Amino acid sequence: MAKSSAKPAKKAPRKTVTDATDKHTLKCLGDEAREVYEASIKDGKPELSSPVRTLGNVKFDPKVGYLEIGRQKKVRTLTVNTVKSFAQTLRMMSLSKEMIEEDTFATKREAYYVSKNWGEAKFNEQPESDMVMDDIEAMFAMSGVSREQLRFYPEEHGGAVAGRLTVIDHDPVSGSPLRIDCTKFGTGAYTIPHSVEHLEFDTDAKFVLAIETGGMFQRLQAHGYWESANCILVSMSGVPTRATRRFIRRLADARKIPVYAFVDCDPYGISNIYRTLKAGSGNTAHLNRFFCVPHATYLGVTPQDILDYELPTHPLLDVDVKRAKDALKNDPFFKHHKPWAKAMEMLISMGVRAEQQALAKWGLNYVIEEYLPQKLKKTAGFLP
Amino acid sequence: MAKSSAKPAKKAPRKTVTDATDKHTLKCLGDEAREVYEASIKDGKPELSSPVRTLGNVKFDPKVGYLEIGRQKKVRTLTVNTVKSFAQTLRMMSLSKEMIEEDTFATKREAYYVSKNWGEAKFNEQPESDMVMDDIEAMFAMSGVSREQLRFYPEEHGGAVAGRLTVIDHDPVSGSPLRIDCTKFGTGAYTIPHSVEHLEFDTDAKFVLAIETGGMFQRLQAHGYWESANCILVSMSGVPTRATRRFIRRLADARKIPVYAFVDCDPYGISNIYRTLKAGSGNTAHLNRFFCVPHATYLGVTPQDILDYELPTHPLLDVDVKRAKDALKNDPFFKHHKPWAKAMEMLISMGVRAEQQALAKWGLNYVIEEYLPQKLKKTAGFLP
Numbered sequence: 001m002a003k004s005s006a007k008p009a010k011k012a013p014r015k016t017v018t019d020a021t022d023k024h025t026l027k028c029l030g031d032e033a034r035e036v037y038e039a040s041i042k043d044g045k046p047e048l049s050s051p052v053r054t055l056g057n058v059k060f061d062p063k064v065g066y067l068e069i070g071r072q073k074k075v076r077t078l079t080v081n082t083v084k085s086f087a088q089t090l091r092m093m094s095l096s097k098e099m100i101e102e103d104t105f106a107t108k109r110e111a112y113y114v115s116k117n118w119g120e121a122k123f124n125e126q127p128e129s130d131m132v133m134d135d136i137e138a139m140f141a142m143s144g145v146s147r148e149q150l151r152f153y154p155e156e157h158g159g160a161v162a163g164r165l166t167v168i169d170h171d172p173v174s175g176s177p178l179r180i181d182c183t184k185f186g187t188g189a190y191t192i193p194h195s196v197e198h199l200e201f202d203t204d205a206k207f208v209l210a211i212e213t214g215g216m217f218q219r220l221q222a223h224g225y226w227e228s229a230n231c232i233l234v235s236m237s238g239v240p241t242r243a244t245r246r247f248i249r250r251l252a253d254a255r256k257i258p259v260y261a262f263v264d265c266d267p268y269g270i271s272n273i274y275r276t277l278k279a280g281s282g283n284t285a286h287l288n289r290f291f292c293v294p295h296a297t298y299l300g301v302t303p304q305d306i307l308d309y310e311l312p313t314h315p316l317l318d319v320d321v322k323r324a325k326d327a328l329k330n331d332p333f334f335k336h337h338k339p340w341a342k343a344m345e346m347l348i349s350m351g352v353r354a355e356q357q358a359l360a361k362w363g364l365n366y367v368i369e370e371y372l373p374q375k376l377k378k379t380a381g382f383l384p
Numbered sequence: 385m386a387k388s389s390a391k392p393a394k395k396a397p398r399k400t401v402t403d404a405t406d407k408h409t410l411k412c413l414g415d416e417a418r419e420v421y422e423a424s425i426k427d428g429k430p431e432l433s434s435p436v437r438t439l440g441n442v443k444f445d446p447k448v449g450y451l452e453i454g455r456q457k458k459v460r461t462l463t464v465n466t467v468k469s470f471a472q473t474l475r476m477m478s479l480s481k482e483m484i485e486e487d488t489f490a491t492k493r494e495a496y497y498v499s500k501n502w503g504e505a506k507f508n509e510q511p512e513s514d515m516v517m518d519d520i521e522a523m524f525a526m527s528g529v530s531r532e533q534l535r536f537y538p539e540e541h542g543g544a545v546a547g548r549l550t551v552i553d554h555d556p557v558s559g560s561p562l563r564i565d566c567t568k569f570g571t572g573a574y575t576i577p578h579s580v581e582h583l584e585f586d587t588d589a590k591f592v593l594a595i596e597t598g599g600m601f602q603r604l605q606a607h608g609y610w611e612s613a614n615c616i617l618v619s620m621s622g623v624p625t626r627a628t629r630r631f632i633r634r635l636a637d638a639r640k641i642p643v644y645a646f647v648d649c650d651p652y653g654i655s656n657i658y659r660t661l662k663a664g665s666g667n668t669a670h671l672n673r674f675f676c677v678p679h680a681t682y683l684g685v686t687p688q689d690i691l692d693y694e695l696p697t698h699p700l701l702d703v704d705v706k707r708a709k710d711a712l713k714n715d716p717f718f719k720h721h722k723p724w725a726k727a728m729e730m731l732i733s734m735g736v737r738a739e740q741q742a743l744a745k746w747g748l749n750y751v752i753e754e755y756l757p758q759k760l761k762k763t764a765g766f767l768p
Contacts, residue, residue, distance in 0.1 A: 104748055105606070107599035113744040116696045155599045157544055157619070160575045169570025173608035178570045186553025186562045187577040190569070191544040194602050198571070215491035215539045218578050222489070224557035235541070312500045360497040364488050 021149055021197060022100050028143045029097050029150075036090065040078070048089055049075040050139040051286050058285040060332030065294030066278070067332065069141075069285040087121045088132050096136070099151035105195070107155045108133060138286040146290045148195040148246070158192025158243035160217060160235040163226030165251070168200035169193075182232070187222060189235070196247045201254050205232045210248060210296070212236055212263035212273055216356050216367070225368050229376070232257075239273050245291045248277070252293055259293050260382065265301035266316070266353035267324040270344065271331065274298055279333045298383035299375050303347045306354045309371065312361050313352035324348050337384045405533055405581060406484050412527045413481050413534075420474065424462075432473055433459040434523040435670050442669040444716030449678030450662070451716065453525075453669040471505045472516050480520070483535035489579070491539045492517060522670040530674045532579040532630075542576025542627030544601060544619040547610030549635070552584040553577075566616070571606055573619070580631045585638050592616045594624070594632060594680070596647035596657055600740050600751070609752050613760070616641075623657050629675040632661070636677055643677050644766065646756075649685035650700070650737035651708040654728065655715065658682055663717045682767035683759050687730040690738045693755065696745050697736035708732050721768045 017023055032048075039046035050073065051057065057070040078086050095114060099105055106114060112129040115122045123129040137147040148154075161167075167180040167190065179202070182190050193199075209231050211217045217235035220226065226233050232251070236244055252259050261277060263269035275281075278296040280288025306313060316324075324344050327334045334340050347353070359367045401407055416432075423430035434457065435441065441454040462470045479498060483489055490498060496513040499506045507513040521531040531537075545551075551564040551574065563586070566574050577583075593615050595601045601619035604610065610617050616635070620628055636643050645661060647653035659665075662680040664672025690697060700708075708728050711718045718724050731737070743751045759766075 099748070105603075106744065106748055107602075107741065109599060109739065109741045110603075110744040110748060113696055113739075113742050114748065116745045153599070153602065155597065156621075157573070157598050157602070160541060167570075167572065169572060171608075172571055172606045173611060178568055180569060180572065184562055185564055185574070186551075187556055187579070187582070188551065188553060188564065189541070189575040189577070191573040191575045193571040193573070194598070195571070213539065214541050214578070215493060215537075218491075218537065218541065219489075219494075222556045224555075227557060237540075312497055355493065355497075357491065357493045358497050360490065360494040361500045364483070364490055364494060364498065 017101060019198075025140075025145050025149045026097060026100055028140055028145050029093055032139070033090065033093060044078070046078045046086075047075050048086065048135075048139065049073045050135050051142065053134070053138055053284075053286060055282045058282050058332070060279070060336060062336050066280045066288040066292040067282055067285045068288065069138075084121065085132065088115070088118075088123065088129075089136060091115070091118050091121050092129070092132050092136055096150040096152070105151040105153045107153055109155065111152060141286045141289070144289075146197070146246075146287070148197055148242075153194040154242050155194075156241050156243075157194055158196070158241055158247055159237055160189035160191060160214075161232065161247075162189045162217075162221040163232040164203055164205040164230055165232045166202040168202060169198070183227070189217075189221065192243050192247045194243050196243055196250060199247070199250065201251050203232065203251075203255055203257070204230070205255075205257060206230045207257055208232045208234060208248060208252060208259045209299070210234050210236055210240070210259060210261045210277060212238065212261075212269060212356060216262070219364070220368065223365060223368055225372070229372065236263075236273065236277070240277055242287075242291055245277060245293065248296075249291065249293045252295065258379070259296040260299040260379070261296055262299050262356060263301070264353070264355045265303060265306060265347070266355075267320045267327065267344070267347070269301075270298075270340075270347075271323060271327040271334070275327075275331070275333050282331075297379070299379075300371075301354055301356050301358075302383060303343050303350060306350065306352065309359065309362070311354040311358040313354045313358070316348070316351050316353055320353060321348060339383055343383055401485060403582075409524075409529050409533045410481060410484055412524055412529050413477055416523070417474065417477060428462075430462045430470075431459050432470065432519075432523065433457045434519050435526065437518070437522055437668075437670060439666045442666050442716070444663070444720060446720055450664045450672040450676040451666055451669045452672065453522075468505065469516065472499070472502075472507065472513070473520060475499070475502050475505050476513070476516050476520055480534040480536070489535040489537045491537055493539065495536060525670045525673070528673075530581070530630075530671070532581055532626075537578040538626050539578075540625050540627075541578055542580070542625055542631055543621055544573035544575060544598075545616065545631075546573045546601075546605040547616040548587055548589040548614055549616045550586040552586060553582070567611070573601075573605065576618075576627050576631045578627050580627055580634060583631070583634065585635050587616065587635075587639055587641070588614070589616045589639075589641060590614045591641055592618060592632060592636060592643045593683070594618050594620055594643060594645045594661060596620055596622065596645075596653060596740060600646070603748070604752065607749060607752055609756070613756065620647075620657065620661070623660055626671075626675055629661060629677065632680075633675065633677045636679065642763070643680040644683040644763070645680055646683050646740060647685070648737070648739045649687060649690060649731070650739075651704045651711065651728070651731070653685075654682075654724075654731075655707060655711040655718070659711075659715070659717050666715075681763070683763075684755075685738055685740050685742075686767060687727050687734060690734065690736065693743065693746070695738040695742040697738045697742070700732070700735050700737055704737060705732060723767055727767055 036046040051069045052072040057072040112126040165182045169178045261274045280292035420430040435453045436456040441456040496510040549566045664676035
């Protein structure tokens with residue numbers, strides 16, 4: 001019974017694309033496709049090129065402030081051996097074009113399933129389609145087009161937000177504008193959507209506090225910290241998702257407000273969570289221009305805080321020490337920022353780590369009543 | 385400099401507890417403490433008892449609809465050997481009382497750090513304090529008091545919500561009431577808070593759709609599915625957190641609306657995600673009365689859907705087959721619900737699994753235009 005009706009859905013009517021970003025994306029897709037087409041007609045040797053995505057092709061210019069992709073390119077020429085992946089890349093670009101025209105999107109997983117109707121060009125396993133999508137993403141990143149603009153959305157949503165911020169969005173169906181007041185969610189919060197390119201912001205907050213753990217976010221929010229400190233709280237829940245990083249970046253750029261990170265004092269919190277937020281990561285260097293927050297600074301917990309606040313600690317594990325030493329030796333971010341190199345060396349020699357919630361030793365709300373106010377008096381001294 | 389000021393924060397002034405739930409919790413804490421005190425005075429052998437938390441002490445009564453804890457009790461008597469954990473249990477109960485009086489809360493981790501100022505009774509490692517907290521939770525669950533009511537909150541927040549629902553909360557600082565309209569989040573969503581006991585609900589929705597993946601939630605939300613289907617969308621992001629389960633349960637109880645689960649068709653989606661949502665889990669049987677949604681039913685993806693909708697599949701892994709066979713053999717839920725036993729056997733014999741996003745094979749929005757409307761015409765036939 002259901003089977004007879006299990007046929008492909010009617011395609012949505014083609015809409016006129018009016019959004020400037022969408023128009024730019026369509027133009028980039030069209031230009032690339034046209035080049036391939038014209039080369040096919042002329043000499044039958046069309047090419048697709050995208051930047052090489054290895055650590056060897058990454059550079060760090062302090063004036064830029066994030067890990068950038070270098071100039072090395074991987075060029076794929078259409079041959080008997082590359083014909084399948086070449087065709088798949090073009091089909092994936094074509095899917096992107098259709099999604100923009102129909103105002104929809106696909107997760108990586110959905111894009112893989114869509115390919116099941118591509119005949120010979122279908123993907124057999126999702127890692128194959130992921131790789132093609134990564135290639136396309138890198139290819140178009142060179143023209144300032146992000147994966148989200150191509151309408152390939154991440155599976156995971158963004159973090160939670162509370163505080164003195166109004167997010168300006170639109171109703172997804174009617175298109176009518178919506179003002180979302182993040183002071184009005186009580187004990188709950190606003191969830192950052194999977195793609196944030198279309199959002200605008202209204203705020204008079206003095207800073208954004210990017211918080212590692214859900215537990216700390218909840219404490220600051222439940223006690224109205226954003227109100228007394230006139231700020232915006234964002235929960236990262238570990239390494240921030242793409243949507244969370246892009247949200248903070250766009251918000252900070254649009255409103256010119258500082259971003260302070262509040263994470264655990266351990267090599268993971270510092271070199272993975274904070275460094276990823278601020279400078280991006282090496283193996284996604286082609287994306288960092290969209291996703292990192294170069295002017296973020298580090299409120300704490302610092303190695304010095306462990307001493308100053310007599311925090312309970314745990315010993316550093318071997319993996320922590322290895323991570324810290326690797327960062328000092330190989331990571332351009334730590335090589336450039338001397339205060340960070342010093343702090344990391346201090347942490348290694350102390351041999352311990354401390355969590356942000358360790359401040360609870362002095363009382364559950366000590367963080368609100370003492371720690372944060374003390375730190376915020378000295379923002380100029382924050383680690384870079 | 386910071387060091388001199390790194391002293392314990394002043395305690396918040398004791399407030400008068402007016403909330404009925406808080407009063408009940410304080411009474412339960414007081415009664416338990418008084419018994420211990422009086423036994424100490426009388427014969428010096430105070431006892432603390434809590435239910436045994438093993439699968440052997442779990443029962444399933446179909447009329448109740450969830451896995452219940454049995455009658456076996458673990459009794460701890462104060463002796464030289466138990467004095468430390470006895471004292472820690474009482475300190476933890478005392479912390480709970482203080483938090484209610486001061487209207488705050490602690491995560492498991494924070495409670496561990498607070499103990500660092502308990503002198504001899506301090507915990508050396510967090511697993512010790514977690515175990516004491518679990519004991520207290522089980523002890524008071526018998527009186528209908530949940531861990532959240534004791535003010536021990538989970539670290540992770542709840543899922544995302546969008547649709548025809550107004551959540552009634554209050555401003556955490558001023559206490560003034562707030563109405564949060566979940567149709568007004570644009571492409572974003574409402575984040576369920578860590579504790580939901582105080583929330584009330586206003587809705588005319590016909591059902592709650594509990595969705596496994598963030599990607600599917602996003603699709604339904606971005607295309608206004610909740611509007612056309614007059615429903616509430618909840619993203620579970622895998623196995624739902626405590627807060628998400630409790631939110632769905634309280635919402636469904638308060639407004640008497642059906643809950644339909646929409647998850648991947650594999651032994652994990654069925655026996656972990658869905659079964660946990662509906663009937664709770666065996667090793668937390670003392671909590672299921674709070675956290676499960678006994679009247680939830682299973683919209684899909686069913687093993688029959690894989691055939692009816694010709695879905696792309698992946699082979700079942702050995703671990704999937706083992707999980708399914710275990711469920712059939714040992715899980716009272718599957719032993720009781722014959723249609724589920726049949727569906728699980730069918731899945732094993734088909735030897736494949738399918739994800740909810742596999743419907744994208746027929747078009748990205750096929751799920752909205754065809755699949756869900758077809759399924760919702762036959763809710764009486766949903767798996768129990």
